[in-house]
Amino acid sequence: MKNSSAIRLAPGAKRSTPSGGLQAWLPRLVLAPSVAISLFFVYGFMLWTFVLSLTSSRMLPSYDFVGFGQYARLMANERWWVASTNLMIFGVLFVAVCLVIGALLAILLDQKIRQEGALRTIYLYPMALSFIVTGVVWKWLLNPQLGIQAMVQGWGFESFRFDWIVDPDMAIYTLVIAAVWQASGFVMALFLAGLRGIDDSIIKAAQLDGASLPRIYLRVVMPCLRPVVFSAVMILAHIAIKSFDLVVALTGGGPGYATDLPATFMYAHAFTRAQIGLGSASAMLMLGGVLAILIPYLYSELRSRKHG
Amino acid sequence: MANVIRRQTPAARLGRGLLYGVLILAALFYILPLVVMLMTSVKPLSEISAGSLLSLPQNPTLAPWTKAWGEACTGMRCDGVGGYFWNSFAIVIPAVLISTTIGALNGYALTKWRFKGSELVFALMLFGCFIPFQVVLLPMAQTLGWLGISSSRAGLILVHVVFGIAFTTLFFRNFYVGIPNELVSAAKLDGAGFFRIFWRILLPVSAPIIVVSVIWQFTQIWNDFLFGVAFSAHNTQPVTVALNNLVNTSTGVREYNVDMAAAMIAALPTLVVYVLAGKYFVRGLTAGSVKG
């Protein structure tokens, strides 16, 4: 029987898996469309946008190249600088406040609270809303004539002023308020999941060591949550950079262009002001910003996975 | 922190009271905007300018809702957000179904039929979760034009599927990683092939992740504004775009009650989903951050 070597494959004839023809290729076949889509619509489009950013395109894409001229124009554009500065202010505040509120609420909720489920639901529901809805609601709340300012003045505090939304210097902070309202519950959920994942015995050991509750949280629990903080910062920073809908609905970028963010800047120039080249350049810079956050994150993720 | 023992001293009781106080205040911060929105949406306009934010509606009326639904002006047209509400459904439902199906198959192939380079393929696709969409807007507009589906619902469905499969693939991949490979091995020995194993073995245990994926995609696509505003025409707009137009249409008196009613209409489907399946909603949110 062993002499049936005629059927046997020659040693050189390797097949990747011992499974017949089509079956072996099915997984790849199934993935192929998605890979193609990804290559074209993600990587191809990124490249395409980059190419556009090197051209003088205005209303319609044209392909006469001007090198990095659009980037130079961008750097000289005051509105871009306002948008970038706004993003810094908005991003840093949004991330920081969300983290503080989220962590605090999670820790407080973790004290065997009655009705925890209901409270959690209330804290988190804004995350289910569209930023457009959030913007519309907060625009109404922040309306000086009819919103919170009017309400508090109506209570007798005549000198109370809360008109940030019409104040070019303060309007950016209204974005922070609305965005924090929407996303901080989500950070709370992340932290709470992290807290629930911590081994109870660590906390018991710390108690036996005589640590007080705040100290346990500060010294024992929070260090365990570093990965959660890391992920939360990643996601929040990502939301901040992509923020577009909220600005459109809440301030419309105004007063003037005081609350422009790169996302609205890009949209305005590419779609309404017929500056496709400039818009593309700003989109590329946004991508650069995301990558600047993403790459260190992925790097540390991969490294920790190799070591862990 | 389940087993923390506290002595019931007066100080501890005070601390407990303070704790609940803070938690309830926080709850008010989150819930009041919704309450105000709801109350404002049923007040007549006169009551709004006379009363304050938190005053209860004296003569509740549904007129703002009916107006928002059927008559309010969104830009040039004045037929409310109702039509756009259905538009959103017409875009969301196919996009969710298609992207979830593709994601499930991708996740299955990536975890249970690993091949040389399958991790690279995953990394390649995962990147789609992170890009700022501004970077694809212009080429997308042109591509949709070439395909002859610019400003159409089909175009928007395509866009949402294309940029949704990165997430759905991530969900299903991370879920299927946790399903023992022996199940697939056993089924292979039993004589089942690629699709049969998926259909008979994997799919029947995938209900939780299907729910997560469907809910995530539903909220993402329903709440989308950027693609909606960039790639739709007046008759194919999703409701978020219509809402924004309604609020920003400056003809005549600002009808805040109608604005709020329209916002409620736009918010309702995702709120209902959240209330009904909050657990899965949270899981979807955290799935992106807690990678497997």
Add this chain to the structure above:
Amino acid sequence: MAALEIHNVRKEFGSERVLKDVSISIDSGEFLILVGPSGCGKSTLMNAIAGLEPVTSGNIYIDGEDVTWRTPADRDIAMVFQSYALYPSMTVRQNISFGLEMRKVPKPDREAAVERVADLLQITHLLDRKPAQLSGGQRQRVAMGRALAREPKVYLFDEPLSNLDAKLRVDMRTEIKKLHQRLGTTIVYVTHDQVEAMTLADCIAVMRDGHILQLGTPDEVYNNPVDMFVAGFMGSPSMNFIRATLEDNNGGYQLCIATPGEEELVLPWPEARIAPDMAERLNQPVILGLRPEHFSEEDERLTSQAEGTLLSASVAVVEPTGADILLRLPLGEQEVTARVGPKCAVVAGERLALRVDMGRAILFDAETEQRIA
């Protein structure tokens, strides 16, 4: 004709060589156990036989047919997994009949097979439950039932008992042995538990680092190990390895064991067991291998007749196991384990006279760890 033949099989993951030229052949109805420490390649070999992983080179024959490049489904084998791998969405009945359904066996035949297997394994009352509703032992039975229903040419068992608690494991071990005796099936069984290996196998293959070190009956592997690894791996408590020097003893040989004190311990090597190449190793270090049961408590009444060498040591630890007593005592510069009868009334600290059965002792090369005699 060999039911399963593995021919020079190699498996490489990148530069890592997991299987290095493995060849095994077993006959129809034989029970082969692959045993070895984790990472020795036994599970990889199992997967290669099943066709779940391709081999880098070499061939696998089942019933004389080359199946090296066949799909798992076409090899006519069934496998019982360590995790059982029961399909969670299906009932026990569906789990058992799934393989038959895939092979387009008509429904009445499938039902008959399920009945037969359920009867055999006494799981008839569980047929309509889902795997989640079963206990560990019941799942194990269902997993075996799924394999048995197909009546394949070869059964593969991948550490099937390792997830059961100790008592159940012993019961199921007996049951598997009974099934094998009754059905005469060909079985390849992977385990890291040497007791399972000893009790179940017709043939044991001890593996390490992708090699088969020894292939033989349980008795051969236990009593005639080829090297120190096999000797140490099989048997519990494991074999004592004592450093010694091989010396001349009036033409014969003796083993000299250094002790912390002045004196030396000398054990004469039985003449009947002298191996030809012992002469070259005179005055060189060797390792003496003694199993715990090669020691026995000196019994005055038998002194004159009993064989072996007498030695005396003070007992460090006494560990009664019920059936017998394990003693830890110093021998030379090391501590050894000795197994004595349950009636031995020794307490820690006492001196005890022990007889060593040098007739069963094994001698290893201190460098290569290979067996000398």
